[in-house]
Amino acid sequence: MSISKSEKAWEIGVVIILCVLSLIALIPLLSVISVSFSSSRAVDLNLVTIWPKEFTFDSWSYLIGRADLWKSFAITVCTTVIATVLALLVTALLAYPLSKKEFLPAGILMVAVVITLVFKAPIVPYFLTVRSIGLYDNPLVLIIPHVLNPFNLIIMRTFFKQFPKELEEAAFMEGCGYFRLLFQFVLPLSKAVLATLALFYGVVVWNQFQHPLLFIQDTDWFPLQLKIRQFITDPNEMPFIESIMDINYNERTLKSATVVFAVIPVILVYPFLQKYFVKGAMIGSVKG
DSSP states (O other): OOHHHHHHHHHHHHHHHHHHHHHHHHHHHHHHHHHTTTOOHHHHHOOOOOSSOOOOOOHHHHHHHHHHHHHHHHHHHHHOOOOOHHHHHHHHHHHHHHHHHOOOOOOHHHHHHHHHHHOOOOOHHHHHHHTTTOTTTGGGGEEEEEEEHHHHHHHHHHHHHSSHHHHHHHHHHTTOOHHHHHIIIGGOOOOOHHHHHHHHHHHHHHHHHHHHHHHHGGGGOHHHHHHHHHHHHHHSOOOOOGOOOOOOOHHHHHHHHHHHHHHHHHHHHHHHHHHHHHHHHHHHTOOO
């Protein structure tokens, strides 16, 4: 079917607007990256815009040499992987029965899910509850509170409701139980929604700040985001560089490098999940 001139002009206009908005969104990130690779003199003179001036790796060399930052990075990677896997497992185990009409408590449970989505727990009772179950200053607090999200549960439940009934009936005739059906047939055919929710869960856990700030006091268990905060706000964390004449970085370049250090993993992972992202989000939100 041919496209009219007005429709083609509309598509071109939308593409141009999206490209402009994308460039605007990229400018702050490009600016931070440029500062991290620029010399201290260029940064002090405000010569850096979106392209490095007097290119140097000195800030990154200092940052990469910090063992405590790598430890926080490892903690964040481990908690992100473990929490994401557990979250997908728990979400699937709950979403699948909720998608079945023959599961009688499904309606009541969905009301409870929606209530938790609309009404958030007050921070003080939440803090006291988490502390009372032994998660205060415990690295498990970086994982357990994130293993189920009601919004993600609704997306997966909606996806499972659209799963072909005939395939399930054929599996039951072959002697499959619900657990075998879920893990051997349903989940392998649900890569789109699993990849989408893995990205949702992973980004939340990777960027979590409030939970470690509230519940982690031992600096040995600081995740990356909290370590970055300590690195940026605590003057004792920065080297006394004014007295060293042969280095080519300063506080601003180090802070910029630290921020980029935390963002790079998410940027690297996203392209591998992008092909599933839109499909999974759309499929999981077409029906209620």
